[in-house]
Amino acid sequence: MAHPTVVHQDDLQSIWLETLLVFQRRLARPSFETWLGETKALGVEASSLVVRFSNEFARDWVAARYQEELNAILQSVSGRPWTVRMVVAGSTGQERPSTPMGTAGPLVADAPAERPPRASVHDRLRPSEHAPSPEPPATGGARPSSRLNPKYRFETFVVGPSNEFAHAAALAASEAPGEAYNPLFLYGGVGLGKTHLMQAIGHYVLRQHHDLSVVYVSSETFTNDLIRSLGRKAMVDFRAVYRTVDVLLVDDIQFVAGKESTQEEFFHTFNALYEAGRQIVISSDRPPKEIPTLEERLRSRFEWGLTADIQPPDFETRTAILRRKALAENLHLPDEVLNYIASQVDSNIRELEGALIKVVATASLRSCPVTLEVAAEALKDLVRSAQPRPTTIAAIQRAVADYFGLTVDDLVSKRRTRNVTMPRQIAMFLARELTDASLPRIGEEFGGRDHTTVIHACEKIRAEQGMDPSLARALQEIHGLVDKV
Ligand SMILES: Nc1ncnc2c1ncn2[C@@H]1O[C@H](COP(=O)(O)OP(=O)(O)OP(=O)(O)O)[C@@H](O)[C@H]1O
Numbered sequence: 001m002a003h004p005t006v007v008h009q010d011d012l013q014s015i016w017l018e019t020l021l022v023f024q025r026r027l028a029r030p031s032f033e034t035w036l037g038e039t040k041a042l043g044v045e046a047s048s049l050v051v052r053f054s055n056e057f058a059r060d061w062v063a064a065r066y067q068e069e070l071n072a073i074l075q076s077v078s079g080r081p082w083t084v085r086m087v088v089a090g091s092t093g094q095e096r097p098s099t100p101m102g103t104a105g106p107l108v109a110d111a112p113a114e115r116p117p118r119a120s121v122h123d124r125l126r127p128s129e130h131a132p133s134p135e136p137p138a139t140g141g142a143r144p145s146s147r148l149n150p151k152y153r154f155e156t157f158v159v160g161p162s163n164e165f166a167h168a169a170a171l172a173a174s175e176a177p178g179e180a181y182n183p184l185f186l187y188g189g190v191g192l193g194k195t196h197l198m199q200a201i202g203h204y205v206l207r208q209h210h211d212l213s214v215v216y217v218s219s220e221t222f223t224n225d226l227i228r229s230l231g232r233k234a235m236v237d238f239r240a241v242y243r244t245v246d247v248l249l250v251d252d253i254q255f256v257a258g259k260e261s262t263q264e265e266f267f268h269t270f271n272a273l274y275e276a277g278r279q280i281v282i283s284s285d286r287p288p289k290e291i292p293t294l295e296e297r298l299r300s301r302f303e304w305g306l307t308a309d310i311q312p313p314d315f316e317t318r319t320a321i322l323r324r325k326a327l328a329e330n331l332h333l334p335d336e337v338l339n340y341i342a343s344q345v346d347s348n349i350r351e352l353e354g355a356l357i358k359v360v361a362t363a364s365l366r367s368c369p370v371t372l373e374v375a376a377e378a379l380k381d382l383v384r385s386a387q388p389r390p391t392t393i394a395a396i397q398r399a400v401a402d403y404f405g406l407t408v409d410d411l412v413s414k415r416r417t418r419n420v421t422m423p424r425q426i427a428m429f430l431a432r433e434l435t436d437a438s439l440p441r442i443g444e445e446f447g448g449r450d451h452t453t454v455i456h457a458c459e460k461i462r463a464e465q466g467m468d469p470s471l472a473r474a475l476q477e478i479h480g481l482v483d484k485v
Contacts, residue, residue, distance in 0.1 A: 166193075194252075257291055337371070
């Protein structure tokens with residue numbers, strides 16, 4: 001269906017900035033700035049928001065990894081069925097659109113303008129459908145299927161002490177879907193391989209069990225599908241897919257926090273699948289217990305099966321991942337450079353891969369071999385930004401809001417319900433502990449409150465943390481989040 005696209009240029013830019021704001025949590029800051037920091041919304045063409053990148057390399061990097069995710073966020077931010085069309089300013093001043101990269105897998109593709117937005121109800125895969133193919137599969141008529149990324153297989157997953165348990169559990173669930181470990185709950189920090197492992201399960205099941213179907217969705221896509229289906233009164237179709245699939249893989253479940261109707265539907269989906277002995281695999285950035293505002297009945301179900309964590313990789317695993325990646329991309333780097341990169345990026349494998357590409361790109365732009373000097377030069381911003389940045393009240397507010405499934409606006413609002421006042425007091429306390437800001441300044445940043453309110457909050461939290469271990473742990477975890485937001 002054609003949608004009116006008369007939107008003012010300033011509004012477009014703010015829609016894009018808001019999309020980036022949501023998206024930036026997915027990437028560490030240096031990476032985000034490198035790839036997306038200089039983008040600009042140019043206009044709308046048919047159903048695409050045209051976004052300009054400063055160079056082809058950044059555009060291709062983002063398109064290869066995040067096209068679908070950016071589409072989904074853009075759709076929820078704009079309320080329109082838009083996709084992101086990534087272009088670069090060409091030397092002639094013409095905009096060059098992105099082309100799917102050979103290695104990019106199925107997630108890259110500029111949707112033709114008339115095509116309706118992707119709907120994951122059709123992300124249901126049968127064995128014949130998951131091989132990369134230019135044609136959309138037969139399911140669901142006009143809509144494309146977002147297939148599994150061909151790169152995310154067990155064969156390409158490097159196993160080390162940090163992930164061997166999760167890997168073994170994933171393999172066991174793939175070998176006997178619905179029998180061993182149901183549900184399987186995988187959790188770990190950003191960019192540590194949860195999506196890779198989940199999709200590896202999907203590939204494996206499709207290859208080994210020819211009669212089984214697989215659905216892989218992010219919880220955001222599940223939510224968007226649900227909203228669309230409700231709007232179009234297409235719940236029968238929605239349920240026909242989600243409640244009958246043999247293996248349901250739901251990525252990043254933490255994003256259902258606070259979304260009641262999604263949780264409600266997911267609860268029934270879970271029950272239907274579980275009772276029918278179908279495999280459910282869920283991933284999250286934290287264990288079920290720590291997902292704020294997750295309904296108790298879902299939390300307890302997530303704990304029925306096996307919960308496996310993925311930790312940041314050690315140095316050897318990081319080097320092995322780099323070596324495997326270099327091999328896959330046919331890149332030739334001396335060991336000392338691989339080791340150097342592995343020593344500089346230690347907590348996020350996506351970052352690690354980004355660093356590798358950056359080093360190779362820098363050498364290639366300069367037409368020189370990949371040496372240690374080039375690597376150091378290419379990664380200098382990364383190294384510099386690894387130095388601790390001073391903590392800001394805004395960062396604390398974002399971390400606290402994220403942790404409790406609230407918005408920063410809630411924290412600074414006048415609302416006085418307990419689900420807001422407690423997080424607000426925690427945020428004030430942390431602002432006092434972690435920044436140099438004065439009491440009046442903190443009050444000011446929290447919706448213009450009086451400094452005595454801040455004193456009261458600090459005293460209360462300080463006293464309670466001594467008596468309440470769960471509060472003490474929450475404080476610690478939020479502290480850990482502050483530098484990442
Ligand atoms: N053990 C591993 N071996 C090889 N590559 C890996 C491994 N772990 C992660 N990667 C790679 O790191 C990148 C990030 O992994 P992935 O997207 O699976 O992380 P994630 O945990 O799902 O992140 P997020 O929290 O952002 O959803 C991917 O390109 C993935 O292939």
